[in-house]
Amino acid sequence: MSSLFLRDDLAAVPHGVGDVVRLAGDEARHAVTVNRMRVGEHTSIGDGQGLVVTGVVTRVEPRELELAVETAVMHPQPAPSLVLVQALAKGDRDELAVQTATELGVSAVVPWQAERSVSRWSGPKVAKGVERWSSIVREAAKQSIRPFVPVVSEPADLAGLRALAAANRMLVLEPTATDRLSEVSFTDGSDVPVLLVVGPEGGISPRELEALAAAGAQAVRLGPEVLRTSSAGPAALAVINAALGRW
Structure with a gap:
Protein backbone atom coordinates (compact mmCIF):
# COMPACT_ATOMS: atom_id res chain seq x y z
CA MET A 1 0.00 0.00 0.00
CA HIS A 75 -10.15 5.63 13.92
CA PRO A 76 -10.48 7.73 17.08
CA GLN A 77 -8.87 11.15 17.14
CA PRO A 78 -5.70 10.95 19.30
CA ALA A 79 -5.97 12.76 22.61
CA PRO A 80 -4.58 15.13 23.48
CA SER A 81 -4.63 16.63 20.00
CA LEU A 82 -1.49 18.43 18.83
CA VAL A 83 -1.84 21.78 17.08
CA LEU A 84 0.92 23.61 15.23
CA VAL A 85 0.82 27.40 15.45
CA GLN A 86 3.21 28.29 12.65
CA ALA A 87 4.43 31.82 12.05
CA LEU A 88 4.41 32.94 8.44
CA ALA A 89 7.90 32.79 6.95
CA LYS A 90 9.56 33.73 3.70
CA GLY A 91 10.11 31.30 0.86
CA ASP A 92 8.63 27.89 1.49
CA ARG A 93 9.94 27.44 5.03
CA ASP A 94 6.53 27.71 6.66
CA GLU A 95 5.09 25.32 4.07
CA LEU A 96 7.83 22.77 4.79
CA ALA A 97 7.01 23.02 8.49
CA VAL A 98 3.30 22.47 7.84
CA GLN A 99 3.94 19.50 5.56
CA THR A 100 6.25 17.72 8.00
CA ALA A 101 4.05 18.51 10.99
CA THR A 102 1.15 16.84 9.20
CA GLU A 103 3.25 13.72 8.69
CA LEU A 104 4.07 13.81 12.40
CA GLY A 105 0.44 13.83 13.49
CA VAL A 106 -0.86 17.34 14.15
CA SER A 107 -4.64 17.66 14.22
CA ALA A 108 -4.76 21.31 13.19
CA VAL A 109 -2.58 24.12 11.89
CA VAL A 110 -2.93 27.79 12.82
CA PRO A 111 -1.13 30.32 10.60
CA TRP A 112 0.30 33.12 12.72
CA GLN A 113 1.02 36.65 11.48
CA ALA A 114 3.87 37.33 13.93
CA GLU A 115 5.43 40.75 14.42
CA ARG A 116 8.67 39.62 12.79
CA SER A 117 7.10 37.62 9.96
CA VAL A 118 8.63 38.72 6.66
CA SER A 119 5.80 37.10 4.74
CA ARG A 120 2.46 38.92 5.15
CA TRP A 121 -1.03 37.73 4.33
CA SER A 122 -3.56 40.46 3.65
CA GLY A 123 -6.58 40.93 1.42
CA PRO A 124 -6.89 38.15 -1.18
CA LYS A 125 -3.64 36.61 0.10
CA VAL A 126 -5.43 35.37 3.23
CA ALA A 127 -7.81 33.04 1.39
CA LYS A 128 -5.07 32.03 -1.03
CA GLY A 129 -2.68 31.21 1.83
CA VAL A 130 -5.22 29.14 3.75
CA GLU A 131 -6.11 27.29 0.56
CA ARG A 132 -2.45 26.58 -0.17
CA TRP A 133 -1.75 25.26 3.33
CA SER A 134 -4.94 23.17 3.21
CA SER A 135 -3.73 21.56 0.00
CA ILE A 136 -0.35 20.85 1.59
CA VAL A 137 -1.84 19.12 4.64
CA ARG A 138 -4.22 17.09 2.48
CA GLU A 139 -1.42 15.74 0.30
CA ALA A 140 0.85 15.12 3.30
CA ALA A 141 -1.92 13.20 5.10
CA LYS A 142 -2.42 11.01 2.03
CA GLN A 143 1.30 10.33 1.66
CA SER A 144 1.69 9.38 5.32
CA ILE A 145 -1.54 7.32 5.27
CA ARG A 146 -3.16 9.31 8.09
CA PRO A 147 -6.84 8.80 8.92
CA PHE A 148 -7.24 12.52 9.66
CA VAL A 149 -6.52 15.53 7.49
CA PRO A 150 -5.55 18.47 9.73
CA VAL A 151 -7.74 21.57 9.68
CA VAL A 152 -6.06 24.83 8.65
CA SER A 153 -7.68 27.77 10.42
CA GLU A 154 -7.81 31.42 9.51
CA PRO A 155 -4.61 33.33 10.41
CA ALA A 156 -4.33 34.38 14.04
CA ASP A 157 -2.84 37.54 15.47
CA LEU A 158 -1.40 37.99 18.95
CA ALA A 159 -4.83 38.56 20.48
CA GLY A 160 -6.04 35.33 18.91
CA LEU A 161 -3.06 33.44 20.30
CA ARG A 162 -3.71 34.85 23.78
CA ALA A 163 -7.27 33.52 23.61
CA LEU A 164 -5.99 30.10 22.52
CA ALA A 165 -3.44 30.07 25.35
CA ALA A 166 -6.17 30.71 27.88
CA ALA A 167 -8.24 27.73 26.69
CA ASN A 168 -5.52 25.21 25.85
CA ARG A 169 -2.05 24.09 26.87
CA MET A 170 0.33 26.28 24.88
CA LEU A 171 4.05 25.65 24.53
CA VAL A 172 6.10 28.37 22.90
CA LEU A 173 9.43 27.38 21.33
CA GLU A 174 12.00 29.92 22.48
CA PRO A 175 15.79 29.31 22.46
CA THR A 176 16.31 31.46 25.58
CA ALA A 177 13.69 29.64 27.67
CA THR A 178 14.73 28.01 30.93
CA ASP A 179 12.47 24.97 30.66
CA ARG A 180 13.53 22.15 28.34
CA LEU A 181 10.83 20.55 26.22
CA SER A 182 12.25 17.10 26.96
CA GLU A 183 11.55 17.68 30.66
CA VAL A 184 7.92 18.76 30.22
CA SER A 185 5.45 16.17 31.54
CA PHE A 186 2.65 14.86 29.34
CA THR A 187 1.60 12.01 31.64
CA ASP A 188 -1.18 13.70 33.60
CA GLY A 189 -3.85 12.10 31.40
CA SER A 190 -5.27 15.44 30.33
CA ASP A 191 -7.08 15.62 26.99
CA VAL A 192 -6.59 19.38 26.72
CA PRO A 193 -5.14 20.15 23.26
CA VAL A 194 -1.43 20.96 23.15
CA LEU A 195 -0.59 24.00 21.01
CA LEU A 196 2.99 24.34 19.83
CA VAL A 197 3.96 27.88 18.81
CA VAL A 198 6.82 28.37 16.34
CA GLY A 199 8.11 31.84 15.55
CA PRO A 200 9.34 33.35 12.25
CA GLU A 201 12.92 33.73 10.98
CA GLY A 202 13.68 36.60 13.36
CA GLY A 203 12.19 34.84 16.35
CA ILE A 204 9.30 35.77 18.61
CA SER A 205 9.46 39.35 19.86
CA PRO A 206 9.82 40.13 23.60
CA ARG A 207 6.38 41.75 23.56
CA GLU A 208 4.81 38.63 22.10
CA LEU A 209 6.61 36.36 24.57
CA GLU A 210 5.45 38.50 27.48
CA ALA A 211 1.85 38.60 26.25
CA LEU A 212 1.66 34.85 25.71
CA ALA A 213 3.23 34.11 29.09
CA ALA A 214 0.65 36.38 30.74
CA ALA A 215 -2.08 34.37 29.02
CA GLY A 216 -0.74 31.10 30.45
CA ALA A 217 1.67 29.87 27.77
CA GLN A 218 4.90 28.11 28.76
CA ALA A 219 8.14 28.92 26.95
CA VAL A 220 10.32 25.88 26.26
CA ARG A 221 13.56 25.21 24.42
CA LEU A 222 14.95 22.27 22.50
CA GLY A 223 18.72 21.96 22.49
CA PRO A 224 21.57 24.46 22.36
CA GLU A 225 21.14 24.90 18.61
CA VAL A 226 18.77 27.48 17.13
CA LEU A 227 16.66 25.67 14.55
CA ARG A 228 15.03 27.21 11.52
CA THR A 229 11.31 27.87 11.54
CA SER A 230 10.94 25.00 9.05
CA SER A 231 12.55 22.44 11.36
CA ALA A 232 11.82 23.65 14.91
CA GLY A 233 8.18 22.57 14.97
CA PRO A 234 8.76 19.07 13.55
CA ALA A 235 11.67 18.53 15.96
CA ALA A 236 9.50 19.52 18.90
CA LEU A 237 6.63 17.34 17.69
CA ALA A 238 8.97 14.35 17.60
CA VAL A 239 9.85 14.98 21.26
CA ILE A 240 6.17 15.31 22.22
CA ASN A 241 5.14 12.18 20.30
CA ALA A 242 7.79 10.18 22.16
CA ALA A 243 6.70 11.65 25.52
CA LEU A 244 3.07 10.72 24.79
CA GLY A 245 4.06 7.15 23.92
CA ARG A 246 2.85 7.44 20.33
CA TRP A 247 6.28 6.56 19.03
Missing part, protein backbone atom coordinates in the same frame (compact mmCIF):
# COMPACT_ATOMS: atom_id res chain seq x y z
CA SER A 2 1.80 3.11 -1.23
CA SER A 3 -0.69 5.81 -0.36
CA LEU A 4 -4.11 6.75 0.95
CA PHE A 5 -6.71 8.23 -1.36
CA LEU A 6 -9.46 10.54 -0.19
CA ARG A 7 -13.19 10.61 -0.81
CA ASP A 8 -14.72 13.27 1.40
CA ASP A 9 -18.24 11.75 1.36
CA LEU A 10 -17.08 8.20 2.12
CA ALA A 11 -19.20 7.94 5.28
CA ALA A 12 -22.36 8.73 3.28
CA VAL A 13 -22.01 5.84 0.81
CA PRO A 14 -22.06 2.05 1.45
CA HIS A 15 -18.60 1.22 2.77
CA GLY A 16 -18.95 -1.99 4.77
CA VAL A 17 -17.10 -5.24 4.14
CA GLY A 18 -18.12 -6.54 0.73
CA ASP A 19 -19.28 -3.17 -0.59
CA VAL A 20 -17.62 -1.57 -3.59
CA VAL A 21 -16.35 2.00 -3.12
CA ARG A 22 -15.79 4.11 -6.21
CA LEU A 23 -13.08 6.74 -6.53
CA ALA A 24 -13.46 9.26 -9.35
CA GLY A 25 -12.08 12.51 -10.74
CA ASP A 26 -8.64 13.86 -9.97
CA GLU A 27 -8.18 11.57 -6.99
CA ALA A 28 -8.75 8.49 -9.16
CA ARG A 29 -6.53 9.90 -11.90
CA HIS A 30 -3.73 10.33 -9.36
CA ALA A 31 -4.20 6.76 -8.14
CA VAL A 32 -4.13 5.32 -11.65
CA THR A 33 -1.57 7.49 -13.48
CA VAL A 34 0.80 8.53 -10.67
CA ASN A 35 0.61 5.64 -8.20
CA ARG A 36 0.05 3.11 -10.99
CA MET A 37 -2.67 1.23 -9.12
CA ARG A 38 -3.72 -1.95 -10.92
CA VAL A 39 -6.52 -4.51 -10.56
CA GLY A 40 -5.69 -6.96 -7.79
CA GLU A 41 -3.61 -4.54 -5.73
CA HIS A 42 -4.58 -3.45 -2.22
CA THR A 43 -5.01 0.16 -1.17
CA SER A 44 -7.05 2.37 1.15
CA ILE A 45 -9.61 5.14 0.80
CA GLY A 46 -10.42 7.53 3.65
CA ASP A 47 -12.62 10.54 4.30
CA GLY A 48 -9.97 12.55 6.17
CA GLN A 49 -12.08 12.44 9.34
CA GLY A 50 -11.07 9.04 10.72
CA LEU A 51 -12.87 6.58 8.44
CA VAL A 52 -10.59 4.34 6.35
CA VAL A 53 -11.59 1.39 4.17
CA THR A 54 -9.04 -1.04 2.81
CA GLY A 55 -9.50 -3.60 0.08
CA VAL A 56 -8.59 -4.87 -3.35
CA VAL A 57 -8.83 -2.85 -6.56
CA THR A 58 -11.42 -4.45 -8.86
CA ARG A 59 -11.64 -1.94 -11.70
CA VAL A 60 -9.34 0.73 -13.09
CA GLU A 61 -10.11 3.43 -15.66
CA PRO A 62 -8.19 6.67 -16.46
CA ARG A 63 -10.33 8.69 -14.03
CA GLU A 64 -12.10 5.99 -12.05
CA LEU A 65 -11.14 3.23 -9.62
CA GLU A 66 -13.27 0.74 -7.69
CA LEU A 67 -12.31 -0.94 -4.44
CA ALA A 68 -13.90 -4.05 -2.93
CA VAL A 69 -13.91 -3.33 0.81
CA GLU A 70 -12.25 -5.91 3.07
CA THR A 71 -11.99 -3.80 6.24
CA ALA A 72 -13.62 -0.58 7.40
CA VAL A 73 -12.22 1.17 10.46
CA MET A 74 -13.28 4.38 12.20
Whole structure:
Protein backbone atom coordinates (compact mmCIF):
# COMPACT_ATOMS: atom_id res chain seq x y z
CA MET A 1 0.00 0.00 0.00
CA SER A 2 1.80 3.11 -1.23
CA SER A 3 -0.69 5.81 -0.36
CA LEU A 4 -4.11 6.75 0.95
CA PHE A 5 -6.71 8.23 -1.36
CA LEU A 6 -9.46 10.54 -0.19
CA ARG A 7 -13.19 10.61 -0.81
CA ASP A 8 -14.72 13.27 1.40
CA ASP A 9 -18.24 11.75 1.36
CA LEU A 10 -17.08 8.20 2.12
CA ALA A 11 -19.20 7.94 5.28
CA ALA A 12 -22.36 8.73 3.28
CA VAL A 13 -22.01 5.84 0.81
CA PRO A 14 -22.06 2.05 1.45
CA HIS A 15 -18.60 1.22 2.77
CA GLY A 16 -18.95 -1.99 4.77
CA VAL A 17 -17.10 -5.24 4.14
CA GLY A 18 -18.12 -6.54 0.73
CA ASP A 19 -19.28 -3.17 -0.59
CA VAL A 20 -17.62 -1.57 -3.59
CA VAL A 21 -16.35 2.00 -3.12
CA ARG A 22 -15.79 4.11 -6.21
CA LEU A 23 -13.08 6.74 -6.53
CA ALA A 24 -13.46 9.26 -9.35
CA GLY A 25 -12.08 12.51 -10.74
CA ASP A 26 -8.64 13.86 -9.97
CA GLU A 27 -8.18 11.57 -6.99
CA ALA A 28 -8.75 8.49 -9.16
CA ARG A 29 -6.53 9.90 -11.90
CA HIS A 30 -3.73 10.33 -9.36
CA ALA A 31 -4.20 6.76 -8.14
CA VAL A 32 -4.13 5.32 -11.65
CA THR A 33 -1.57 7.49 -13.48
CA VAL A 34 0.80 8.53 -10.67
CA ASN A 35 0.61 5.64 -8.20
CA ARG A 36 0.05 3.11 -10.99
CA MET A 37 -2.67 1.23 -9.12
CA ARG A 38 -3.72 -1.95 -10.92
CA VAL A 39 -6.52 -4.51 -10.56
CA GLY A 40 -5.69 -6.96 -7.79
CA GLU A 41 -3.61 -4.54 -5.73
CA HIS A 42 -4.58 -3.45 -2.22
CA THR A 43 -5.01 0.16 -1.17
CA SER A 44 -7.05 2.37 1.15
CA ILE A 45 -9.61 5.14 0.80
CA GLY A 46 -10.42 7.53 3.65
CA ASP A 47 -12.62 10.54 4.30
CA GLY A 48 -9.97 12.55 6.17
CA GLN A 49 -12.08 12.44 9.34
CA GLY A 50 -11.07 9.04 10.72
CA LEU A 51 -12.87 6.58 8.44
CA VAL A 52 -10.59 4.34 6.35
CA VAL A 53 -11.59 1.39 4.17
CA THR A 54 -9.04 -1.04 2.81
CA GLY A 55 -9.50 -3.60 0.08
CA VAL A 56 -8.59 -4.87 -3.35
CA VAL A 57 -8.83 -2.85 -6.56
CA THR A 58 -11.42 -4.45 -8.86
CA ARG A 59 -11.64 -1.94 -11.70
CA VAL A 60 -9.34 0.73 -13.09
CA GLU A 61 -10.11 3.43 -15.66
CA PRO A 62 -8.19 6.67 -16.46
CA ARG A 63 -10.33 8.69 -14.03
CA GLU A 64 -12.10 5.99 -12.05
CA LEU A 65 -11.14 3.23 -9.62
CA GLU A 66 -13.27 0.74 -7.69
CA LEU A 67 -12.31 -0.94 -4.44
CA ALA A 68 -13.90 -4.05 -2.93
CA VAL A 69 -13.91 -3.33 0.81
CA GLU A 70 -12.25 -5.91 3.07
CA THR A 71 -11.99 -3.80 6.24
CA ALA A 72 -13.62 -0.58 7.40
CA VAL A 73 -12.22 1.17 10.46
CA MET A 74 -13.28 4.38 12.20
CA HIS A 75 -10.15 5.63 13.92
CA PRO A 76 -10.48 7.73 17.08
CA GLN A 77 -8.87 11.15 17.14
CA PRO A 78 -5.70 10.95 19.30
CA ALA A 79 -5.97 12.76 22.61
CA PRO A 80 -4.58 15.13 23.48
CA SER A 81 -4.63 16.63 20.00
CA LEU A 82 -1.49 18.43 18.83
CA VAL A 83 -1.84 21.78 17.08
CA LEU A 84 0.92 23.61 15.23
CA VAL A 85 0.82 27.40 15.45
CA GLN A 86 3.21 28.29 12.65
CA ALA A 87 4.43 31.82 12.05
CA LEU A 88 4.41 32.94 8.44
CA ALA A 89 7.90 32.79 6.95
CA LYS A 90 9.56 33.73 3.70
CA GLY A 91 10.11 31.30 0.86
CA ASP A 92 8.63 27.89 1.49
CA ARG A 93 9.94 27.44 5.03
CA ASP A 94 6.53 27.71 6.66
CA GLU A 95 5.09 25.32 4.07
CA LEU A 96 7.83 22.77 4.79
CA ALA A 97 7.01 23.02 8.49
CA VAL A 98 3.30 22.47 7.84
CA GLN A 99 3.94 19.50 5.56
CA THR A 100 6.25 17.72 8.00
CA ALA A 101 4.05 18.51 10.99
CA THR A 102 1.15 16.84 9.20
CA GLU A 103 3.25 13.72 8.69
CA LEU A 104 4.07 13.81 12.40
CA GLY A 105 0.44 13.83 13.49
CA VAL A 106 -0.86 17.34 14.15
CA SER A 107 -4.64 17.66 14.22
CA ALA A 108 -4.76 21.31 13.19
CA VAL A 109 -2.58 24.12 11.89
CA VAL A 110 -2.93 27.79 12.82
CA PRO A 111 -1.13 30.32 10.60
CA TRP A 112 0.30 33.12 12.72
CA GLN A 113 1.02 36.65 11.48
CA ALA A 114 3.87 37.33 13.93
CA GLU A 115 5.43 40.75 14.42
CA ARG A 116 8.67 39.62 12.79
CA SER A 117 7.10 37.62 9.96
CA VAL A 118 8.63 38.72 6.66
CA SER A 119 5.80 37.10 4.74
CA ARG A 120 2.46 38.92 5.15
CA TRP A 121 -1.03 37.73 4.33
CA SER A 122 -3.56 40.46 3.65
CA GLY A 123 -6.58 40.93 1.42
CA PRO A 124 -6.89 38.15 -1.18
CA LYS A 125 -3.64 36.61 0.10
CA VAL A 126 -5.43 35.37 3.23
CA ALA A 127 -7.81 33.04 1.39
CA LYS A 128 -5.07 32.03 -1.03
CA GLY A 129 -2.68 31.21 1.83
CA VAL A 130 -5.22 29.14 3.75
CA GLU A 131 -6.11 27.29 0.56
CA ARG A 132 -2.45 26.58 -0.17
CA TRP A 133 -1.75 25.26 3.33
CA SER A 134 -4.94 23.17 3.21
CA SER A 135 -3.73 21.56 0.00
CA ILE A 136 -0.35 20.85 1.59
CA VAL A 137 -1.84 19.12 4.64
CA ARG A 138 -4.22 17.09 2.48
CA GLU A 139 -1.42 15.74 0.30
CA ALA A 140 0.85 15.12 3.30
CA ALA A 141 -1.92 13.20 5.10
CA LYS A 142 -2.42 11.01 2.03
CA GLN A 143 1.30 10.33 1.66
CA SER A 144 1.69 9.38 5.32
CA ILE A 145 -1.54 7.32 5.27
CA ARG A 146 -3.16 9.31 8.09
CA PRO A 147 -6.84 8.80 8.92
CA PHE A 148 -7.24 12.52 9.66
CA VAL A 149 -6.52 15.53 7.49
CA PRO A 150 -5.55 18.47 9.73
CA VAL A 151 -7.74 21.57 9.68
CA VAL A 152 -6.06 24.83 8.65
CA SER A 153 -7.68 27.77 10.42
CA GLU A 154 -7.81 31.42 9.51
CA PRO A 155 -4.61 33.33 10.41
CA ALA A 156 -4.33 34.38 14.04
CA ASP A 157 -2.84 37.54 15.47
CA LEU A 158 -1.40 37.99 18.95
CA ALA A 159 -4.83 38.56 20.48
CA GLY A 160 -6.04 35.33 18.91
CA LEU A 161 -3.06 33.44 20.30
CA ARG A 162 -3.71 34.85 23.78
CA ALA A 163 -7.27 33.52 23.61
CA LEU A 164 -5.99 30.10 22.52
CA ALA A 165 -3.44 30.07 25.35
CA ALA A 166 -6.17 30.71 27.88
CA ALA A 167 -8.24 27.73 26.69
CA ASN A 168 -5.52 25.21 25.85
CA ARG A 169 -2.05 24.09 26.87
CA MET A 170 0.33 26.28 24.88
CA LEU A 171 4.05 25.65 24.53
CA VAL A 172 6.10 28.37 22.90
CA LEU A 173 9.43 27.38 21.33
CA GLU A 174 12.00 29.92 22.48
CA PRO A 175 15.79 29.31 22.46
CA THR A 176 16.31 31.46 25.58
CA ALA A 177 13.69 29.64 27.67
CA THR A 178 14.73 28.01 30.93
CA ASP A 179 12.47 24.97 30.66
CA ARG A 180 13.53 22.15 28.34
CA LEU A 181 10.83 20.55 26.22
CA SER A 182 12.25 17.10 26.96
CA GLU A 183 11.55 17.68 30.66
CA VAL A 184 7.92 18.76 30.22
CA SER A 185 5.45 16.17 31.54
CA PHE A 186 2.65 14.86 29.34
CA THR A 187 1.60 12.01 31.64
CA ASP A 188 -1.18 13.70 33.60
CA GLY A 189 -3.85 12.10 31.40
CA SER A 190 -5.27 15.44 30.33
CA ASP A 191 -7.08 15.62 26.99
CA VAL A 192 -6.59 19.38 26.72
CA PRO A 193 -5.14 20.15 23.26
CA VAL A 194 -1.43 20.96 23.15
CA LEU A 195 -0.59 24.00 21.01
CA LEU A 196 2.99 24.34 19.83
CA VAL A 197 3.96 27.88 18.81
CA VAL A 198 6.82 28.37 16.34
CA GLY A 199 8.11 31.84 15.55
CA PRO A 200 9.34 33.35 12.25
CA GLU A 201 12.92 33.73 10.98
CA GLY A 202 13.68 36.60 13.36
CA GLY A 203 12.19 34.84 16.35
CA ILE A 204 9.30 35.77 18.61
CA SER A 205 9.46 39.35 19.86
CA PRO A 206 9.82 40.13 23.60
CA ARG A 207 6.38 41.75 23.56
CA GLU A 208 4.81 38.63 22.10
CA LEU A 209 6.61 36.36 24.57
CA GLU A 210 5.45 38.50 27.48
CA ALA A 211 1.85 38.60 26.25
CA LEU A 212 1.66 34.85 25.71
CA ALA A 213 3.23 34.11 29.09
CA ALA A 214 0.65 36.38 30.74
CA ALA A 215 -2.08 34.37 29.02
CA GLY A 216 -0.74 31.10 30.45
CA ALA A 217 1.67 29.87 27.77
CA GLN A 218 4.90 28.11 28.76
CA ALA A 219 8.14 28.92 26.95
CA VAL A 220 10.32 25.88 26.26
CA ARG A 221 13.56 25.21 24.42
CA LEU A 222 14.95 22.27 22.50
CA GLY A 223 18.72 21.96 22.49
CA PRO A 224 21.57 24.46 22.36
CA GLU A 225 21.14 24.90 18.61
CA VAL A 226 18.77 27.48 17.13
CA LEU A 227 16.66 25.67 14.55
CA ARG A 228 15.03 27.21 11.52
CA THR A 229 11.31 27.87 11.54
CA SER A 230 10.94 25.00 9.05
CA SER A 231 12.55 22.44 11.36
CA ALA A 232 11.82 23.65 14.91
CA GLY A 233 8.18 22.57 14.97
CA PRO A 234 8.76 19.07 13.55
CA ALA A 235 11.67 18.53 15.96
CA ALA A 236 9.50 19.52 18.90
CA LEU A 237 6.63 17.34 17.69
CA ALA A 238 8.97 14.35 17.60
CA VAL A 239 9.85 14.98 21.26
CA ILE A 240 6.17 15.31 22.22
CA ASN A 241 5.14 12.18 20.30
CA ALA A 242 7.79 10.18 22.16
CA ALA A 243 6.70 11.65 25.52
CA LEU A 244 3.07 10.72 24.79
CA GLY A 245 4.06 7.15 23.92
CA ARG A 246 2.85 7.44 20.33
CA TRP A 247 6.28 6.56 19.03
